[in-house]
Amino acid sequence: MSEALELDVGAAGDALNKLTIVFDRRRQVGDQIYDALKKSIVSLQLPPGVSISENRICRQIGVSRTPVRAAIIRLVEDGLIEVFPQKGSFVAPIKLSAVRNNHFTRKALEIAVLGRACLVWTPEVAARSRQILMRQAAALAEGDLERFHDLDEAFHRSFCSAAALEGVWSTIQIAKARVDRVHRLASGQGRLPLVITEHGDILEALDVGDAERAAERLDYHLERAPAIMETLLGTYEKYFVE
Amino acid sequence: MSEALELDVGAAGDALNKLTIVFDRRRQVGDQIYDALKKSIVSLQLPPGVSISENRICRQIGVSRTPVRAAIIRLVEDGLIEVFPQKGSFVAPIKLSAVRNNHFTRKALEIAVLGRACLVWTPEVAARSRQILMRQAAALAEGDLERFHDLDEAFHRSFCSAAALEGVWSTIQIAKARVDRVHRLASGQGRLPLVITEHGDILEALDVGDAERAAERLDYHLERAPAIMETLLGTYEKYFVE
DNA sequence: TGGACCAAACTTGTATACTAGCATCCATGT
DNA sequence: ACATGGATGCTAGTATACAAGTTTGGTCCA
Missing domain, CATH: 1.10.10.10 (Winged helix-like DNA-binding domain superfamily/Winged helix DNA-binding domain)
Structure with a gap:
């Protein structure tokens, strides 16, 4: 009821x-x-x-x-x-110092988790991540932004599942919540298709067992939002402090 | 009042x-x-x-x-x-899976922070950490366990200050709280003097700018508690689940 | 003696009432 | 006209009352 x-x-x-x-x-x-x-x-x-x-x-x-x-x-x-x-x-308000700190936190954790995931990367877990990615691409094609973001979260989370570190996700999620508003602002710039591409790059690196390249691709993927943030400071001045 | x-x-x-x-x-x-x-x-x-x-x-x-x-x-x-x-x-109860996950989290974050701290390691920040370490040794000598643990936290936190990543500490602290009880149990084994030694080892590696060795020493330092935990499972069976 | 049942005493979840600090605006007095 | 003071209505913090479910313990009966 x-x-x-x-x-x-x-x-x-x-x-x-x-x-x-x-x-x-x-x-x-x-x-x-x-x-x-x-x-x-x-x-x-x-x-x-x-x-x-x-x-x-x-x-x-x-x-x-x-x-x-x-x-x-x-x-x-x-x-x-x-x-x-x-x-x-x-x-x-979106605290710039908090964004920096939590971005660091999130990146450090996701990269560390990815390293573990790469050690146990099998076609089965790869298929799971790839399926989420495909659904995310579909959500983007349909213009369903809410589902796009939900599946974005699911994609990143899938590495925790793969690495048998589900509990780490709850910590990542907290850090993520503190930077996600920046991602939302940045996503208004028509760069959403790039997200799909970059997610795919990470999976490709994992598929060939190249942990270093996977980490580098993830780093690049996560690093773009803060870069865009700088350009948003003027437009959304009211949202930010410090 | x-x-x-x-x-x-x-x-x-x-x-x-x-x-x-x-x-x-x-x-x-x-x-x-x-x-x-x-x-x-x-x-x-x-x-x-x-x-x-x-x-x-x-x-x-x-x-x-x-x-x-x-x-x-x-x-x-x-x-x-x-x-x-x-x-x-x-x-x-102390959830074994949560301990594993949060231990991973804490280690990943502290090592990442340490890497940053090493880049900006100056005699001034070194002195700050070393002073905390000395006070921790004094607390141990006096048998003041509560102060010992407070200063232990301050020591680990000092790397966040050094790296200008104070905000990361709040996340580390949450993960730490979820594993600290294991550390407390392990500390009943008379290995507290080793903590001082290991802390000193980390500082020495930082002093000579050897980031890799510093990370390795920190890893070793944090890794010993979970190892001891295994031996405690029997004694404190009531405290643990899963 | 053992089992079933009921009542009372707990538990947390939610609702309501009260307290104290702060802001705003209007009236009053200079 | 301007400054000041106070009434008023907001805020969150705290206290209390009620609701609904669980455990517990005892009593009564077979």
Whole structure:
């Protein structure tokens, strides 16, 4: 049993951003709010600076403040929301220093995982990654950006599965969440087809067992977003700090 | 203004574990409870399996359930507490798979950071790390284990400062928290003086600019705890799962 | 003595009420 | 006109009350 609710989260004076939450009574309310808010923030549907008033949100989706607060606590931990006691809670700006640090973190971990994956790279696991890549290409062709990003995540995650290091993914995911908004901004530049190409390059290197080249290709792939970021600083000045 | 309170957190039937919280009215209650609980869990003062009843804790330290819940939410995120709805909350057992994954994570990140630190290794930053090491040796000589572990953390963290990657430390810290209990168990084996030696080895390699050897020494240093863990599985069987 | 059942005492999840700090705006006084 | 002070309504932090499910322990009966 589930019901759809619509959440208006527009900041005063800003354009209204609508966030739809489909409630599933079996899952805890707090978890669902967390997922919905996180997705909206990472996808920039809730841009940096927007007010996340506990009262307004809980009124609009018809629950109490308690589960909303639980979700916000976790999002603060994720670095996606900033809370100023007695003043308000806001979608965190994109901190340049945090982007640098978490980009480093993500790259170091993904490259390390890739090294392990290369050691156990078999046609079976290769097929799994390649299938995700093909679905990602299809999503791009259909213009389904949300699915594109979901499959992008699945692709990178597949190396963790291959290396039997699934638990490392949760850490990568946290670092990734802190830099993903930059990727989203960068993806507005029509470079999405290159993502498919670069993913393919990584798989090719793995297929021939060239760990070094695979790592180099992954490095290159991940390094392009920060480079593009520099060019975005002017356009989206409001989103960034430091 | 602050006041000291004592918290009995003994599980039914177990020996009582006392946790003292010194409240500082300027800081938020939830944050202080989080710090206190985290420290007690990581230090094994609150061993795996112990019940963390929200009601009992909030009654004993004289606050409401709300800030206690806030702390628990964050500790769940850290993997240190498990919550079973309508059943109870307990100090999480040490999951072998999680230890493996987070050990991998921590090692990959610390080695990557060390590589960067080596590039900018100057006598000044070397002196900072070496001073921490000396204080750690002093803490060991005095038998102050708590300070020993605090300074151990400071030592590892100093490489992040040196590499201007302070933000990476927060990620390392999370992974570290998930494996630290193993280190604590292993430290009961009288190998603490070796920690000082190994830390010194890393600094020596950095001093001569040998990045590869520094990484190798760090790898060796971090790798010994999991090795010892195998021998502890029998003794502390109750603490582990999977 | 053993088993079944029920009640009471727990657990966490959620809702509501209250507190204290901060911002804004309007009224008042100079 | 301008500055100041205060009422008002916002914020998050904390406290309390209620709901719903689980465990436990004891009692009653066979």
